[in-house]
Amino acid sequence: xxxxxxxxxxxxxxxxxRLALNLVYTSNWLEYKQLEIFKHYDITSQQYNxxxxxxxxxMNPIKVSDITERMLxxxxxxxxxxxxxxxxxxxxxxxxxxxxxxxxxxxTEEGLQLLTEIDPFVNAWEERFNIITPEEADTISGxxxxxxxxxx
Amino acid sequence: xxxxxxxxxxxxxxxxxRLALNLVYTSNWLEYKQLEIFKHYDITSQQYNxxxxxxxxxMNPIKVSDITERMLxxxxxxxxxxxxxxxxxxxxxxxxxxxxxxxxxxxTEEGLQLLTEIDPFVNAWEERFNIITPEEADTISGxxxxxxxxxx
DNA sequence: GATTAATAGATGTTATGACATTAAATGTAG
DNA sequence: CTACATTTAATGTCATAACATCTATTAATC
Numbered sequence: 265x266x267x268x269x270x271x272x273x274x275x276x277x278x279x280x281x282r283l284a285l286n287l288v289y290t291s292n293w294l295e296y297k298q299l300e301i302f303k304h305y306d307i308t309s310q311q312y313n314x315x316x317x318x319x320x321x322x323m324n325p326i327k328v329s330d331i332t333e334r335m336l337x338x339x340x341x342x343x344x345x346x347x348x349x350x351x352x353x354x355x356x357x358x359x360x361x362x363x364x365x366x367x368x369x370x371x372t373e374e375g376l377q378l379l380t381e382i383d384p385f386v387n388a389w390e391e392r393f394n395i396i397t398p399e400e401a402d403t404i405s406g407x408x409x410x411x412x413x414x415x416x
Numbered sequence: 417x418x419x420x421x422x423x424x425x426x427x428x429x430x431x432x433x434r435l436a437l438n439l440v441y442t443s444n445w446l447e448y449k450q451l452e453i454f455k456h457y458d459i460t461s462q463q464y465n466x467x468x469x470x471x472x473x474x475m476n477p478i479k480v481s482d483i484t485e486r487m488l489x490x491x492x493x494x495x496x497x498x499x500x501x502x503x504x505x506x507x508x509x510x511x512x513x514x515x516x517x518x519x520x521x522x523x524t525e526e527g528l529q530l531l532t533e534i535d536p537f538v539n540a541w542e543e544r545f546n547i548i549t550p551e552e553a554d555t556i557s558g559x560x561x562x563x564x565x566x567x568x
Numbered sequence: 569g570a571t572t573a574a575t576a577g578a579t580g581t582t583a584t585g586a587c588a589t590t591a592a593a594t595g596t597a598g
Numbered sequence: 599c600t601a602c603a604t605t606t607a608a609t610g611t612c613a614t615a616a617c618a619t620c621t622a623t624t625a626a627t628c
Binding site (some may be wrong): 327328329341342343344347360363364365366367 | 605606607608609
Binding site for chain 3 (some may be wrong): 479494495496512515518519
């Protein structure tokens with residue numbers, strides 16, 4: 265369904281306005297769809313995002329501030345997000361030897377296992393994207409990168 | 417800056433995964449940038465979204481449920497959003513003659529005025545999008561529409 | 569026409585987000 | 599070394615989001 269039909273608006277000021285609305289609308293749609301997967305595992309999108317970052321570290325400890333830098337939504341309160349993961353034994357926290365202000369975070373076996381359970385569903389979900397070609401996906405990615413460059 | 421650099425991840429499972437992450441990241445960036453405009457006027461993105469929908473109605477009353485349908489983020493609690501606008505005299509609420517369950521909402525002069533004040537800033541912001549061509553913007557929009565079609 | 573289902577919107581509750589502040593550790597300049 | 603600024607993470611507070619429930623009204627079914 266076109267964005268026009270979806271939000272019942274048939275006139276836009278410009279192609280740029282339509283794109284801006286479509287971006288936000290599509291992103292909300294995407295996050296909502298992923299949330300439907302995650303909620304079976306009692307985690308939020310943000311918690312999943314942190315877990316993925318931790319797994320990406322390959323068991324190397326990572327500081328809270330570094331997690332924040334890698335997050336999709338940087339306004340999140342990373343400290344409290346990590347608290348949630350700790351409470352579920354999905355991550356563990358140790359003090360950083362080099363810098364006693366910092367805190368090192370590592371994913372646990374339990375956390376890795378949870379991601380392994382979720383992976384097939386996320387993969388299946390992403391595979392539905394092949395309604396467009398990989399080249400088209402790359403084209404969009406490249407143009408989005410360019411859009412954000414207009415910022416300073 | 418490429419999404420790779422932005423979230424410090426240099427490998428993606430597929431072009432589709434990169435696109436999914438880029439979409440969410442870019443949408444957050446976009447919403448954050450708009451918020452910077454709106455906060456000078458003491459409204460949130462959601463409240464702005466509702467005001468725009470009301471203005472689009474050209475003074476014709478619109479039901480709360482219809483506002484929800486047109487919103488970019490439909491998980492919002494429209495009822496309470498309208499409350500906020502009422503409290504600021506940006507909208508008014510009358511009971512709907514045809515259906516006593518429903519509530520008609522209309523933008524006030526004050527609401528229209530506020531949008532008029534904000535317009536130039538939003539327009540200027542959107543004009544920076546011309547770092548890509550209108551054709552490219554349309555291409556992305558079309559592909560995003562297609563992506564959402566994969567949903568059922 | 570009575571009964572049940574569906575719809576519209578408001579409200580209660582809990583969790584999360586946004587933003588400021590704090591505390592501790594580290595870095596830096598005199 | 600001392601004083602001050604900066605960094606890192608945690609916490610406090612308030613607003614909003616998420617989700618369920620409730621009330622009033624309308625629609626549908628028997």
